[in-house]
Amino acid sequence: MVYLPTLLFSLGEGAVVPLIPVIAASRGATLASAGLIASALVVGQLCGNIPAGWLVARAGERITMVIAGSVSLIGVVGSALAPSLALFSVAVFVVGMSAAAFGLARHAFMTTRVPVQFRARALSLLGGSFRAGMFVGPFLAAALLSLFHTETAALWFFVVCLAALILLVLFGPDPETQAAPAEHESIPTEDTGEAVTGSIPLRQSQAPGTGVFRTMWRNRGVLSRLGLAAASLSAVRSARQVVLPLWGVSIGLDASSIALVVGVSGAIDFALFYASGQVMDRFGRLWAALPAMVLMGSGFLVLSFTHDADTKVLWFGMIAAVLGVGNGLSSGILLTLGADVAPQNEPAAFLGSWRTLTDAGGAAAPLVFSGIAAISSLALGAVAMGVIGVVGAIGFLRYIPRFVPRPPAQ
Template structure:
């Protein structure tokens, strides 16, 4: 009963805003490129503006860690909500009028990406500190799962909002969701820290953390980079191979949706397995199954077999929900944890950027089939790295919310 109480009274306060932030992101992401084109952007410029969300996250991960170390996780989440609101307001300024420069819209998208990095890091650090070690994987895998639920539902609600208010409707929905998330975070208790801990955290620098943890970043961090690469690439290969087979966009979407449903159903059992038997029991199969699904995909020649392979891919990715956050928490120091998580998230984001680039490069040289197979071997490399370097034991000094 104590475990259940902790999850309900502490962790749920993180899950609710996480779902709302995911909903906000999911509702606006599908219309970013279209909104840029409506403002006069070319297709290439619209693609660049769409990429600004990822760029904003990439350049903000490490500063976000420093910020959370200095001011605390709760204040960082509130600041992220405020910056998201500012970004959404900039995105709304010239919708339907064209009176504001395109750069203003791009700045709004960039701010949303930066705020996402800050919020993601702060909620991860807060939950890691708040939840007992023996429930950490379940808590963090559920965090990953709730974000996926929000991102999955967001486009449907955004489409409904656009039916009522036109193109601005998706942004209005995002704005309401972010404001609601901020209101929930405002009621979350601060983590309790002593003056000694605050002073020690204030002395942590990014370079100092790198020197302290460089072996972890060079070993397990490499596995995380590879895993992030193949996980990001998976979002591209199903529609690309479906188009290669001549399937309709509708069929491609249905196949992708089935894979997404499998993905979303297995996050909690996977977290329970990690807590009970260890991280390897999930991390290694996650990477290996992704690799296998990639290698098998070019062997499919119709919708049925592609659906089966896509569902294997969804299962492999789904059982890895929260694994990057969990491993990052496991190897983090008790002092300066947000700074460490910022570096950890940077490694993951670099992998997410490099994975699709590898697919594109090999596809340009040898064709789509070989490109998918080579990307699959990234998964096998991730599985080997995770098997080798995931720690056998986890130790942790825990802080608790001040009201507990």
């Protein structure tokens, strides 16, 4: 009941995401407009985080998940039946907003119920559930395409996943009532600059009248410091998905070779998601965040010097593996840090702001890289991603010890 809904949602989303530009192109969109329509999913997620925080704070995690699943179901059906590209874009945007609400509801539940002693492992498993769906989903989409010979088959598969999710959440055991809230030390409601040493109690203990924007203002210190470092991690993560395919094309690899290299990198990433939680719980958050950022930042910097090397294909494969290791080591760190520093009086509103920051970093990085590559070169774009990684590593080194406590002794 904790992880299966996330797996169902991510399986359907993972099957649909690669096909959104394909479906848009099949309905008359140009390549540029198809890419723009695909970005509506990310834009919807960005726009949905803060309203989702408001909804979770008032309706609870379970009701929010049902609402998000139902609205997403409408959006996916609308995508399958949309008679125009404009309506298709709106439907994709709605799915993105629903994904934000669903993710935040599960994040808030894990934050309130999981004891800090194994919080990172629990949230790494949550992140792993999402990664599993996004990893397996494209293969399921390929099987559906070969079976039904239409891209909309993946959309109807997403509909089935959402229907199962809604039924599971509505009629399955309610983990909110079965899992007692974790006990934590009290924490300050204002940002004093001191380390945050607790987590989030139940909604009933929240201060009445504390709104989303007031919560953001009260916690502006941690959001503008640790939050920006977290956004840089999200940026280098998403940059990998754009840089590697384009780099492979630029050095002359065919599509199957690029897919193999990216697939191996993704497999390494997926294999390490639980190890990340173990490291964070046993040694502290910094021991996962800092190596991950150093590996990814230095990986992009080294890659930028290999474009014209005689062994450029070998370097490409090696750097892809290094980026996979770095990404795998960072699995669950954004969820865990958000849970660690969330304030006592309005957890959902804070998490909405936190997730907006991290999603914005992930959305901006591909645009920054593509823009630099368009006006200069892929190598300079890779350098920019590497610099973001190094700056983020410095941010984590400075602000994790300040805002996040070391985990209790195991």
